[in-house]
Amino acid sequence: MTALLESRPSVDEEGPASRVAGPSVARRVVDALVTSVGKVAAIVLLLGVWETAPRLGLVDDTFLPPFSTVLDAWWRLAADGQLLDNTGASLARSLSGFGLAVAVAVPLGLVIGWYKSVASLLGPLLEVFRNTAALALLPVFVLLLGIGETSKIAIVFYACTWPILLNTISAVRGVDPTLLRLARSVDLSGFRLFQKVILPAAVPTVFTGIRLAGAVSILVLVAAEMVGAKAGLGHLVNASQFNFAIPQMYAGIITISAIGVVFNQLLVALERLFTSWRVPVGS
């Protein structure tokens, strides 16, 4: 009913609509400010505690140096190029593993989801793989592929594959049956059915899988780099801890979390772009 009321394009209803829009825009801006201030406030509070607690002697500043010291260490790491090298190494690995997983798991999932018999045949196997912690397989990957780049990329690829694959399969299986009936009623079949109905209907669920995989790619990579690597952020954190360079260790950690947040935001933005039809405009 609201849609009906809002969408009458008559002139006399334009007036009240724009009058309503005025205060609501202002309120929305205020709301956005309040929420963004709220979001920042929590982080600022955390950093404040981090800064003051060691200084006041509440925690040992050897193990938790004040935030400003960490920031200083971060700056020096950034200046001498170490941070850039390590970040570059990590990003290259995690993006290649992640990219490969998207390129393989999405088409594979579409095929598996489409053929019911294949889906039910492979279902139990996929469940086993999904529920096997990827990191438990890290020794196997190292054994088979050595400690070089290949095993790192392979473990990221492996870990990213499952969320994407399983979400893609359920996306295809979950296409609204009325839409399939519609497609059949207009005699749409095979490739065109896939292209015009199944694929667009599956996009949102597939993206959920991709977003999950994005988080997984960083998580798994950092752990893998801690076990055996000569470069990378996981290596930086681990090596700093061994050398008792505690501020550098924290600098590495905040870099990792910053990358995680940025990567996730990028994927969310991409998801919005592809599924804009789902977001009700103006509500």
Add this chain to the structure above:
Amino acid sequence: MSTHISFRDVTKRFVVRDRASRRRTEFTAVRGVDLDVERGEFLVLVGPSGCGKSTLLDLLGGLAEPSEGQVLLEGAPITGPGLDRGVVFQQYALLPWRTAQGNVEFGLEAAGVLRRERSGRAREFLDLVGLGGFEDRHPHQLSGGMRQRVAIARSLAYDPAVLLMDEPFAALDAQTRESLQDELLRIWQRTGKTVVFITHSIDEAVYLGQRVAVLTSRPGRVKEVVPIDLGDRTGQADLRSGTGFARYRHRIWELLHDEVSRAQQQEKEVAAV
């Protein structure tokens, strides 16, 4: 007038597998249906719930095949779905990622209409259903009535000879439903399509149909076909309050009454097992 669609002794059975006993049981949805629909006619099928109304429509749409008998379209048996029939579903079945315009174009794409002709045709049919100016809205930005208008425009745009409508207005509120009924009659008069319309509402059946076929409870058969003669419906102000309307309404109510109680009895028995 010539016969456009005819059901010849059509029976449709389904095999249902019982989950608990894993036994296959056969279930007859419709049995021995004989029915002719004239070209350009507006025929309404009305019956109690579960009487196989939708099964008949699926047979017509080519989404199911009869177990016995034949469904003929222009004298030839129906072998599958086709663009000579347009189906309007109760749940609208709009593609949520497409705009109103895009949804109408969907049918045109399926029909192989050239790209440059599509947008003009789509706009023309959105105008026909009173949605000019709403081309760029997505389904979630439209009310239920508007969504069904889009679905009707989609089915009309590729110019099928027959329009099959499966309780299209059942999910709408009363006012919207009445205005869409008028709209549908107007469109039918303008386009001259053969319409087969399914409903469980007696009022809707009397208001829309030139003839109303009353079906029995399961297994569905045609109990009686009632011709409705109310003159030009769109020209009359409050047709539903007239005595003629009430007489037809009562006639169909009588025919349906026993069937509805039998259908309810059947449902209770099924639930008890």
